[in-house]
Amino acid sequence: MYVSNMVFVAGLSxxxxxxxxxxxxxxxxxxxVRESLAGMAVAHADLIQMxxxxxxxxxxxxxxxxxxxxxxxxxxxxxxxxxxxxxKGMLDAACPGEVFTSPTPDQxxxxxxxxxxxxxxxxxxxxxxxxxxxxxxxxxxAHSEGIRVLNxxxxxxxxxxxxxYTQGRRGVGTTVLAEKICGAAAEQxxxxxxxxxxxxxxxxxxxxxxxxxxxxTVPAKGTPTFTLSDRQMxxxxxxxxxxxxxxxxxxxxxxxxxxxxxxxxEDDGYGRTVREWDENKADWVxxxxxxxxxxxxxxxxxxxxGMGGTPVSELYLVYRKLAEICEQRGLQIxxxxxxxxxxxxxxxxxxxxxxxxxxxxxxxxxxxxxxxxWRWGI
Amino acid sequence: MYVSNMVFVAGLSxxxxxxxxxxxxxxxxxxxVRESLAGMAVAHADLIQMxxxxxxxxxxxxxxxxxxxxxxxxxxxxxxxxxxxxxKGMLDAACPGEVFTSPTPDQxxxxxxxxxxxxxxxxxxxxxxxxxxxxxxxxxxAHSEGIRVLNxxxxxxxxxxxxxYTQGRRGVGTTVLAEKICGAAAEQxxxxxxxxxxxxxxxxxxxxxxxxxxxxTVPAKGTPTFTLSDRQMxxxxxxxxxxxxxxxxxxxxxxxxxxxxxxxxEDDGYGRTVREWDENKADWVxxxxxxxxxxxxxxxxxxxxGMGGTPVSELYLVYRKLAEICEQRGLQIxxxxxxxxxxxxxxxxxxxxxxxxxxxxxxxxxxxxxxxxWRWGI
Numbered sequence: 001m002y003v004s005n006m007v008f009v010a011g012l013s014x015x016x017x018x019x020x021x022x023x024x025x026x027x028x029x030x031x032x033v034r035e036s037l038a039g040m041a042v043a044h045a046d047l048i049q050m051x052x053x054x055x056x057x058x059x060x061x062x063x064x065x066x067x068x069x070x071x072x073x074x075x076x077x078x079x080x081x082x083x084x085x086x087x088k089g090m091l092d093a094a095c096p097g098e099v100f101t102s103p104t105p106d107q108x109x110x111x112x113x114x115x116x117x118x119x120x121x122x123x124x125x126x127x128x129x130x131x132x133x134x135x136x137x138x139x140x141x142a143h144s145e146g147i148r149v150l151n152x153x154x155x156x157x158x159x160x161x162x163x164x165y166t167q168g169r170r171g172v173g174t175t176v177l178a179e180k181i182c183g184a185a186a187e188q189x190x191x192x193x194x195x196x197x198x199x200x201x202x203x204x205x206x207x208x209x210x211x212x213x214x215x216x217t218v219p220a221k222g223t224p225t226f227t228l229s230d231r232q233m234x235x236x237x238x239x240x241x242x243x244x245x246x247x248x249x250x251x252x253x254x255x256x257x258x259x260x261x262x263x264x265x266e267d268d269g270y271g272r273t274v275r276e277w278d279e280n281k282a283d284w285v286x287x288x289x290x291x292x293x294x295x296x297x298x299x300x301x302x303x304x305x306g307m308g309g310t311p312v313s314e315l316y317l318v319y320r321k322l323a324e325i326c327e328q329r330g331l332q333i334x335x336x337x338x339x340x341x342x343x344x345x346x347x348x349x350x351x352x353x354x355x356x357x358x359x360x361x362x363x364x365x366x367x368x369x370x371x372x373x374w375r376w377g378i
Numbered sequence: 379m380y381v382s383n384m385v386f387v388a389g390l391s392x393x394x395x396x397x398x399x400x401x402x403x404x405x406x407x408x409x410x411v412r413e414s415l416a417g418m419a420v421a422h423a424d425l426i427q428m429x430x431x432x433x434x435x436x437x438x439x440x441x442x443x444x445x446x447x448x449x450x451x452x453x454x455x456x457x458x459x460x461x462x463x464x465x466k467g468m469l470d471a472a473c474p475g476e477v478f479t480s481p482t483p484d485q486x487x488x489x490x491x492x493x494x495x496x497x498x499x500x501x502x503x504x505x506x507x508x509x510x511x512x513x514x515x516x517x518x519x520a521h522s523e524g525i526r527v528l529n530x531x532x533x534x535x536x537x538x539x540x541x542x543y544t545q546g547r548r549g550v551g552t553t554v555l556a557e558k559i560c561g562a563a564a565e566q567x568x569x570x571x572x573x574x575x576x577x578x579x580x581x582x583x584x585x586x587x588x589x590x591x592x593x594x595t596v597p598a599k600g601t602p603t604f605t606l607s608d609r610q611m612x613x614x615x616x617x618x619x620x621x622x623x624x625x626x627x628x629x630x631x632x633x634x635x636x637x638x639x640x641x642x643x644e645d646d647g648y649g650r651t652v653r654e655w656d657e658n659k660a661d662w663v664x665x666x667x668x669x670x671x672x673x674x675x676x677x678x679x680x681x682x683x684g685m686g687g688t689p690v691s692e693l694y695l696v697y698r699k700l701a702e703i704c705e706q707r708g709l710q711i712x713x714x715x716x717x718x719x720x721x722x723x724x725x726x727x728x729x730x731x732x733x734x735x736x737x738x739x740x741x742x743x744x745x746x747x748x749x750x751x752w753r754w755g756i
Contacts, residue, residue: 021609023591023726025631025692035631036691039698043714079691213401231399253403253413311686311721312751313414313457314403320417336421339751340718343689348401348724373690373717376753 022217024346029219033076033098040083044372047087054104056111057083058093063117068186068195069093071111072124072179074131075100077218078239081176081342084373090183091371092121099218099345100240102130108138112147120148120192124178124199126171127155127274136284139277150192152199153274154178155289156206156353158267159236159244168272170238173305173353174206176341177365180374184367193279200276202361204291207264210244210351211256212237214309216344235259237307239344253314257321260352265294265329294356296330301337301365303353308343310350315339318350326354335365341373400595402724407597411454411476418461422750425465432482434489435461436471441495446564446573447471449489450502450557452509453478455596456617459554459720462751468561469749470499477596477723478618480508486516487523494525498570501529502556502577504549505652514662517655528570530577531652532556533667534584534731536645537614537622546650548616551683551731552584554719555743558752562745571657578654580739582669585642588622588729589634590615592687594722613637615685617722631692635699638730643672643707672734674708679715679743681731686721688728693717696728704732713743719751 026032037057041050050057056073063069072082073095082094093111097103112121121142125135135151142149155166156174163170182199190198212234215224225241228234233251236244251259269291278285294300304319306312315338326333334357342351357365368377404410415435419428428435434451441447450460451473460472471489475481490499499520503513513529520527533544534552541548560577568576590612593602603619606612611629614622629637647669656663672678680700682693693716704711712735720729735743746755 021628023608023611023628025591025634025688025696025728027630027632027695032691032695035698036695039694039696039701042701043694043697043716077691079689079694084690213403230401233401250399250401252405254405256403308689309687309724309726310403311457311718311724312462313410313455313721313723316417316421316457317405317410317414318403318417319421320413323417323420338421340689343691345691346687346689346726348687350403377756378754 022219022222024219026219029222032219033096036079037083037096040372047370047372051110051114054107054110056093056095056107057086058111058114059086062092062115065117066119067117068119068190068192069115069117069121070124070179070183070186071095071108071115071121072175073103073108074126074128075102075240077345078342080373085179085371087371088378089187089367089369090179090374099220102128102134105134105137105141108135109141112138112142112149116147120150122182122192122195122199123149123151124175124182125151125153126175127153127168128165128170129167130165136275148192150196150277152196152203152276154203155272155274156203156208158207158263159209163238164242165240172210172239173208173303173342173351174203174355177206177301177303177353177355178202180369181361181364183369184364187367202355204289205356206353207267207291208351208353209260209263210237210307210349211235211260212307212347212349213250214348216241216308216347237349239342241344241347253317254321257318258325261322261325264352264354267291269293294331297332299332299334299357300326301335301355301357302326302333303337303355305342305351305353306340307347307349307351308340309346309348312339315350322352335362400597400600402597404597407600410597411474414457415461415474418750425748425750429488429492432485432488434471434473434485435464436489436492437464440470440493443495444497445495446497446568446570447493447495447499448502448557448561448564449473449486449493449499450553451481451486452504452506453480453618455723456720458751463557463749465747465749466756467565467745467747468557468752477598480506480512483512483515483519486513487519490516490520490525490527498526498528500560500570500573500577501527502553502560503529503531504553505531505533505546506543506548507545508543514653526570528574528655530574530581530654532581533650533652534581534586536585536641537587541616542620543618550588550617551586551681551720551729552581552733555584555679555681555731555733556580558747559739559742561747562742565745580733582667583734584731585645586729586731587638587641588615588685588727589613589638590685590725590727591628592726594619594686594725615727617720619722619725631695632699635696636703639700639703642730642732645669647671672709675710677710677712677735678704679713679733679735680704680711681715681733683720683729683731684718685725685727685729686718687724687726690717693728700730713740
């Protein structure tokens with residue numbers, strides 16, 4: 001008896017420790033980003049081109065003379081963001097880093113040179129320490145080469161005030177909306193400081209929070225970024241799998257939607273500061289951001305984003321409850337976006353973003369766009 | 379020692395047997411389909427409306443007088459197909475069954491009555507025994523009420539000749555392409571028999587095959603439809619998780635793409651028969667289908683479809699290799715579609731569809747479309 005039990009235990013323990021094969025459609029982990037981007041570039045050669053070294057993706061017709069160019073970037077693994085949003089009416093270039101790793105200043109500078117149409121460049125930067133530092137460095141390098149660059153931070157995640165990779169809030173879903181709205185403004189001839197003001201306003205009026213039902217595996221690492229038991233979910237998850245507010249028992253879609261939307265709607269918009277380049281002072285300055293609270297009658301864009309491993313059927317189920325909650329609170333959803341726009345590899349879960357709209361933002365939202373992953377009106 | 383080992387074993391065995399919580403954004407399993415559709419209908423009220431009993435989704439502006447109406451349907455769990463494709467330039471109505479379960483003839487008949495613009499109706503039917511039987515019954519019921527209906531079968535899956543739920547090949551990715559192309563033809567004033575001929579031609583020229591890296595869980599069942607070990611994948615998977623050709627060790631994306639595309643390109647297009655309604659004979663007749671082989675110089679639409687749990691970054695990686703293979707074989711990809719259009723709940727994996735295009739199909743493919751999940755040119 002004693003012996004046979006030992007064998008059983010040993011056998012089980014072996015089973016549990018056996019390394020898992022990554023369940024991904026990939027070749028070598030180190031080629032994941034390059035090969036995925038190459039596929040996108042081949043598929044959409046009419047819209048985008050890819051520069052291999054340093055790596056960035058840019059509009060096939062760039063530079064567009066006289067137009068402000070919009071550039072974003074960040075770690076890979078969030079596709080279609082950002083490369084899938086390069087094209088008419090949205091981004092002029094995207095700089096992808098390795099998975100969940102910031103791109104480098106040389107990528108950002110090279111992209112700026114490639115798409116500079118003479119009217120200046122806006123870097124849209126998600127608030128993660130690496131991205132912030134490198135985009136600031138790229139901004140200074142661009143200035144030294146005579147290219148006018150401003151950069152605006154997106155820090156819309158109400159889940160946490162500081163986190164693993166950030167000072168202050170993280171930048172999440174509002175980034176996608178800012179890229180669409182600012183891209184349309186650039187297309188319509190707005191100048192650089194107008195677009196920077198608009199982007200800051202979108203960030204101020206946009207708030208997000210997400211949940212994860214499962215983890216994700218960075219190809220180069222080969223094991224899940226974090227572990228969740230079969231019965232747990234992570235409330236306030238970051239897009240790199242970094243911890244959020246708390247880990248709780250799995251709840252129903254309606255309960256999850258209640259938790260997320262309540263956190264977003266009732267966020268107090270604490271005053272916070274971000275660094276921006278001041279053209280008059282030719283130096284970095286601290287800008288204080290104060291979120292205006294949501295009020296009855298406000299018009300909203302409601303964005304239900306899929307994390308990569310969750311099908312759209314579930315996102316619509318979340319949207320159904322979100323629409324109900326907003327209606328009960330006297331908030332009017334006038335536009336929506338539902339789908340996997342900013343993913344975390346194959347993570348299961350979703351995030352909700354609510355953006356308070358004004359007439360100008362709504363008009364720009366509706367403007368034509370033609371990118372690999374977002375196309376309408378063209 | 380003996381006792382403590384027993385405890386350890388008992389503890390482990392308890393852990394292993396503990397029922398898993400479904401990692402889905404859902405409420406009650408029995409409400410999944412209705413609540414997801416309701417969310418879609420609320421989100422896209424300008425495009426679609428939902429009829430609750432019997433359940434179907436239809437174009438908000440239906441019936442369109444003088445236009446042939448296109449209706450499709452099938453089990454739920456494949457979203458955005460079909461409800462997400464209802465709108466101008468694609469479907470007039472979609473009839474969703476419960477998850478992986480055929481809709482009923484009364485849904486199909488009610489949808490036909492709702493969208494009948496007087497020019498007749500085409501049912502696009504995926505080849506699964508339940509769907510075929512029920513759409514045939516609905517066709518007869520519609521005729522008895524004086525509505526002209528034809529139905530065309532899609533049976534494009536080259537993985538298996540017969541399968542768990544079919545006599546003959548299963549209907550998969552080509553369905554999406556047929557809905558787009560026939561929807562455009564209807565919008566442009568084609569008559570019913572012209573559209574039926576076109577749909578049959580699309581089916582003849584389209585071939586697909588898929589693979590699964592993971593299983594999926596039907597909400598009402600609560601446990602995975604099938605099991606794959608951490609190291610296995612299923613080649614030739616059906617969209618309901620039904621078995622394909624074989625189960626093998628997980629391979630690289632390039633190897634998977636080789637296997638799928640070779641199977642598709644070299645398929646011998648064995649002669650097969652399907653039942654269609656013959657208007658002259660006023661009866662069902664057997665129609666023989668003979669696939670024309672692919673030849674050097676053929677122009678293709680290449681469709682890389684995500685199964686629901688796989689992010690678009692991985693689909694682009696597959697597309698990259700597919701484009702390379704087609705080029706090597708002298709096949710010219712002139713259009714592509716990449717994304718999760720026909721899913722199997724949260725299954726990880728993909729399918730490839732190659733459709734040989736002619737000028738007419740290409741023109742119809744490019745035509746404007748405005749549905750919840752597919753929009754361009756409008």
